[in-house]
Amino acid sequence: MHKYIIMGPQGCGKGTQAKLLADSFDLFHISVGEIFRWNIKVHTKLAARIKRIMATGRLVPDEIVEEIVNRRLTEHDWNYGFILDGFPRNAAQAEFFLESYDVDAVIHIDVPDSVVRQRVMARRQCSQCGLDYNLMHHRPVVETVCDVCGGTLVTRDDDSEEALAKRLHDYNTKTLPTLELFQKKELVIHADGTQSIEHVQNEIREKLNLPPD
Numbered sequence: 001m002h003k004y005i006i007m008g009p010q011g012c013g014k015g016t017q018a019k020l021l022a023d024s025f026d027l028f029h030i031s032v033g034e035i036f037r038w039n040i041k042v043h044t045k046l047a048a049r050i051k052r053i054m055a056t057g058r059l060v061p062d063e064i065v066e067e068i069v070n071r072r073l074t075e076h077d078w079n080y081g082f083i084l085d086g087f088p089r090n091a092a093q094a095e096f097f098l099e100s101y102d103v104d105a106v107i108h109i110d111v112p113d114s115v116v117r118q119r120v121m122a123r124r125q126c127s128q129c130g131l132d133y134n135l136m137h138h139r140p141v142v143e144t145v146c147d148v149c150g151g152t153l154v155t156r157d158d159d160s161e162e163a164l165a166k167r168l169h170d171y172n173t174k175t176l177p178t179l180e181l182f183q184k185k186e187l188v189i190h191a192d193g194t195q196s197i198e199h200v201q202n203e204i205r206e207k208l209n210l211p212p213d
């Protein structure tokens with residue numbers, strides 16, 4: 001059984017890398033962001049709490065995030081292991097997690113802030129059908145028009161320079177230091193996230209002693 005955590009700043013491609021690993025090794029991919037979005041989509045009580053908090057501009061508190069992750073992990077459908085994406089985001093969450101679960105490795109995808117900025121600023125979303133584009137590697141035929149439905153492509157509100165700078169600051173000051181905690185337990189492997197998807201995937205597999213893709 002493999003139990004992994006995957007970490008990296010926004011735009012580092014960790015969701016894609018986690019999915020590739022999950023598909024190959026039958027791991028259960030737990031994306032905290034996706035769980036949040038699912039709760040909001042089906043209007044759960046939890047979603048109402050999360051929305052109220054986010055509307056005031058605050059981060060979702062540790063207890064709620066821990067509750068979400070715990071609840072998901074106690075639903076035993078991860079026979080071959082799991083890969084956790086989007087958690088822990090700070091030292092308190094990391095300590096909580098290490099007390100509750102054995103982790104085999106923490107995969108750190110390293111991408112400099114300047115590259116994160118370039119990638120995030122190139123993101124566009126269709127205002128009609130919601131499809132995601134990226135002007136760097138998933139370009140629409142016409143820069144401002146959705147290929148599928150002809151809707152206008154817009155930048156998401158949370159992709160402003162200002163919002164991104166705040167998220168990067170949070171990541172660098174709160175999330176990144178948790179790596180030290182995992183490093184002390186010799187759990188961390190690093191991958192160069194500026195490389196292609198295939199390259200990053202194989203670097204991860206090599207360092208985890210897993211067969212190549």
Ligand SMILES: [Zn+2]
Nearest residue numbers: 126129146149
């Ligand atoms: Zn569209």
